[in-house]
Amino acid sequence: MADLTFNTTGGVVAERELLIAYLNTGTSETPVWSPIGKRVEDSSEELDWGDESKTDIFGNTYTTMKKPTLTQTFDPCELDASDVAQVKIWNMAIRDQDAATLSAQDMLIVHCYAGTATTAMFAERYSSCAIKPTGLGGSSNIGMPIDITYGGKRTVGTAAIAAGVPTFTATAA
Amino acid sequence: MTALEKLKGWLATYGGYNILSEFYVDYTDKAPSNGGVFPSGLVEVQRSRDILGNTTVTNQYNFGLDYVFEKPPGGDTEATVNADWVADFQEWVQAQSVTGKAPTFGDEPRTEKISAQNGMLYEAQEEGTAMYMVQLSVQFKKIFTR
Numbered sequence: 001m002a003d004l005t006f007n008t009t010g011g012v013v014a015e016r017e018l019l020i021a022y023l024n025t026g027t028s029e030t031p032v033w034s035p036i037g038k039r040v041e042d043s044s045e046e047l048d049w050g051d052e053s054k055t056d057i058f059g060n061t062y063t064t065m066k067k068p069t070l071t072q073t074f075d076p077c078e079l080d081a082s083d084v085a086q087v088k089i090w091n092m093a094i095r096d097q098d099a100a101t102l103s104a105q106d107m108l109i110v111h112c113y114a115g116t117a118t119t120a121m122f123a124e125r126y127s128s129c130a131i132k133p134t135g136l137g138g139s140s141n142i143g144m145p146i147d148i149t150y151g152g153k154r155t156v157g158t159a160a161i162a163a164g165v166p167t168f169t170a171t172a173a
Numbered sequence: 174m175t176a177l178e179k180l181k182g183w184l185a186t187y188g189g190y191n192i193l194s195e196f197y198v199d200y201t202d203k204a205p206s207n208g209g210v211f212p213s214g215l216v217e218v219q220r221s222r223d224i225l226g227n228t229t230v231t232n233q234y235n236f237g238l239d240y241v242f243e244k245p246p247g248g249d250t251e252a253t254v255n256a257d258w259v260a261d262f263q264e265w266v267q268a269q270s271v272t273g274k275a276p277t278f279g280d281e282p283r284t285e286k287i288s289a290q291n292g293m294l295y296e297a298q299e300e301g302t303a304m305y306m307v308q309l310s311v312q313f314k315k316i317f318t319r
Contacts, residue, residue, distance in 0.1 A: 015226070016222075016224050016226075017222075017224065017225055017226030017319065019224075020224075020225060035225050037223060037224040037225050038223060038225055038227065039223050039227075039229070040223050040224050041221055041222065041223055041224065042224070043224050140284075164319075
């Protein structure tokens with residue numbers, strides 16, 4: 001498979017807003033992708049490759065790696081009625097304390113900088129992500145920091161975004 | 174309504190405002206009991222962008238408020254009345270801002286802050302008047318959604 005190219009201008013760094021995580025606030029069959037991270041100024045996917053290194057009796061080092069576990073923290077995530085994803089998470093976590101539902105969320109990560117801009121950008125859908133609000137409160141505003149572990153079936157494909165609304169298309173197997 | 178019109182209208186609701194015969198923009202008269210607001214523009218205090226590309230800008234309007242009151246040379250009684258008026262005005266601004274009664278200028282009214290500071294005698298004239306100055310600042314947020 002040929003490498004994807006970045007659609008950003010060469011010599012110019014890709015802006016952070018070109019990597020967006022969405023929570024499915026609709027249904028599995030008719031997803032509604034709502035972005036996570038309003039008012040969050042810094043958040044990164046962390047990739048844990050489970051790497052292990054060993055050095056043999058000849059002094060050579062070998063490293064093994066597994067498929068990565070992706071985690072991401074959104075902090076402070078101040079409550080905002082217009083943030084659809086946050087309202088859904090608040091209901092599952094704070095109102096219902098529904099751990100089972102929280103650990104089986106459908107999410108989409110769109111890499112807007114890779115592939116064809118706007119119409120066919122690289123995207124990966126995770127069918128069963130664990131969303132864990134780690135607190136609720138703050139000083140002057142109410143924040144609800146969120147830890148996410150992306151999991152379940154990983155489906156790669158492309159996303160088109162029109163008027164801020166992404167549409168995901170899985171790549172044919 | 175412009176920010177200046179909004180500000181002037183609000184200042185006129187101060188209880189002690191009625192001692193002023195006129196309240197101008199960029200001007201004060203030499204006669205006692207008048208005042209003026211001197212706008213000194215907008216300062217961008219902070220700009221931040223979230224990971225979705227929305228931008229929040231914290232702005233600050235600065236105004237100078239000048240008040241001309243009666244104050245004969247050596248007139249301790251008049252000076253005390255004037256100083257009390259200025260202090261009371263500053264406390265009124267603070268109370269209005271804290272209790273959310275002050276006008277709002279941005280997209281997050283709850284976080285806005287208006288403060289009146291450094292009220293002091295600026296200049297006294299031999300003719301029996303004195304100018305007092307108060308620095309007024311209005312801090313507010315504007316949100317630009319992607």
